[in-house]
Amino acid sequence: MTKIAFRTRIEDLRRRELIQAAHRVFMQHGLGGMTTKRICEEAGMSPGILSYYFKGKEDVLFAMVRLNNRLLMEAVATGLAQATTRWGRLEAIIAGNFPEGLFETNIANAWLSVCAASATNQRYARLQRIFYARLQSNLASVFRDALPDARFKQIALALGTMIDxxxxRRATGEALSPQDSTTLVLSVAVALLTEAERAQLAA
Amino acid sequence: MTKIAFRTRIEDLRRRELIQAAHRVFMQHGLGGMTTKRICEEAGMSPGILSYYFKGKEDVLFAMVRLNNRLLMEAVATGLAQATTRWGRLEAIIAGNFPEGLFETNIANAWLSVCAASATNQRYARLQRIFYARLQSNLASVFRDALPDARFKQIALALGTMIDxxxxRRATGEALSPQDSTTLVLSVAVALLTEAERAQLAA
DNA sequence: CAAAAAACTGAACGCACATACAAAAATTTA
DNA sequence: TAAATTTTTGTATGTGCGTTCAGTTTTTTG
Structure with a gap:
């Protein structure tokens, strides 16, 4: 009993450490420069340890991408919880997609690599689908019952596309701060909505 | 004289063949799956030929990316030449960024890989800069002398970002046709402009 | 405090790749 | 046609990678 409990505790810890090390290596060297040796070195372990706790390099990568997505989705969720009006929720969703400390060139670049890899990696593609579904669902929670279906879809598509x-552009180095990005997307949202619709969302 | 002329002709031919072969391999296997062996095989040549006509694999890749960019820029230029009004030019620029036959999942995916690689590859980064500068300059030719500077920049940024x-999204597999994409971006352009501004552009 | 189990090490292996290069084939020249 | 030159081939070489595993250290058990 205690045996299993301990074993699990150590396993989870090492896995977390390796995933976080992989994350740091990813940020610094990109998807291509992410070698098992570097990951283990970053984690302060020997190169063979990776195979002990994971099935292989792919497993660590996958876990890392999942972690990244979770961080982004949590940033949105935190903002959403504090919003009171529909418009406030919209602002929270948009701002949450450019979180301070996460909306960085290297992270954006890493995310881009994953998007590209999604074409040939089914597991990544699935993660992407989950992520986009969540964004869509969040936006729906703002516009549902306030806008006709077709209009909602067009607006959600436009805003989601702009966020992407x-x-x-962040990945290519063009500096646009989280604030400026949020402002730009919101200005498009304002432009796409009629005055009546905006009033409805402010309530 | 004839010697050099012939040599050049053959060299150019082989280079083109290899670049086009690289392009096809890129489309099918992605940036990671692009090996010298596969490229030469696709071109119907032996694996050693690549080093004979290029400095290395990187050279072929770079030439290929440049070709891709040129195709896209030419698509825009063709449309622009036929437009008569400012608004027509805007439509041409936007539609030209989603050319039939080029706006495909695998091509988008390849382009994404290059964007990601731009972070660590100066030559790619330079190509990207040239590409974006051209887009910006094209948009400027529509709005210059019709809109105040700050407004133009905001609109150009919004439209460019949407195109990206x-x-x-095309790369991740979400199907949005060239027509639908063009329509969406144009609808945002319409929304961002006042009625007076639109009238001015129609002239 | 042994004995047993778990955690960890690091050298070794096989594989895929980019590149180099000597030899062969094709083409041009005289 | 014979020599010279260019073009092409296919193997060889070196490198870096992921993974394995026999052995070592650390921790737990009885």
Whole structure:
């Protein structure tokens, strides 16, 4: 009993350490420069340890991407919980997609690599789908019952696409701060909505 | 004289063949799956030939990316030449960024890989800068002398970002046709402009 | 405090790759 | 046609990678 409990505790700890080390290596060297040796070195362990706690390098990578996505989704969730009006929720969703400390060139770049890899990696593709579904669902919670279906979809698509585009530009080095990015997306949201619709969302 | 002329002709031919072969391999296997062996095989040559006509694999890759960018920029230029009004030019620029036959999942994916690689590859970064500068300059030719500077920049940024975002989504497999993409970006352009501004651009 | 189990090490292996290069084939020249 | 030159081939070489595993250290058990 105690045996299993301890074993699990150590396993989880080492896994977490390796995933976080992988994350740091990813940020610094990109998807291509992420070698098992570097990951283990970053974690302060020997190169063979990775195979002991994971099935292989792919497993660590996958866990790392999942962690990254979770961080982003949590940033949005935190903001959403504090919002009271629909418009406030919209602001929270948009701002949450450019979190201070996460909306950085290297992270954006890493995310881009994963998007590209999604084409040939089914597990990544699945993670991406989950992520986008969540974004869509969050936006739906703002517009549902306030806008006709077709209109909601167009607006959600436009805003989601802009968020993606801003991340892409962040990856290429073009500096646009989290605040400026949020402002830009919100200005498009304002432009796309009629005055009546805006009033409805402010309530 | 004839010697050099012939030599050059053959060299150029082989280089083109290899670049196009690299392009096809890129489309099918992604940036990671692009090996010299596969490229030469696709070109119907022996694996050693690549080093004979290029300095190395990087050279072929770079030439290939440049070709891709040129195709996209030419698509825009073709449309621009036919437009008569400012608004027509805007439509041409946007539609030209989603050319039939080029706005495909695998091409978008390849382009994404290059964006990601730009972070660590100066030559790629330079190509990207040239590409974006051209887009910006094209947009400027529409709005210059019609809109105040600050407004123009905001609108150009919003539209450019949306175009990027749509390419990114194309890469992840979400199907949005060239027509739908163009329509979406144009609808945002319409929303961002006042009625008076639109009238001015129609002239 | 042994004995047993778990955690960890690091050298070794096999594999895939980019590149180099000597030899062969094809083409041009005289 | 014979020599010279260019073009092409296919193997060889070196490198870096992920993974394995026999052995070592650390921790737990009885």
């Amino acid at each position: 585009g801003l991340w892409l | 975002g749509l390419w990114l």
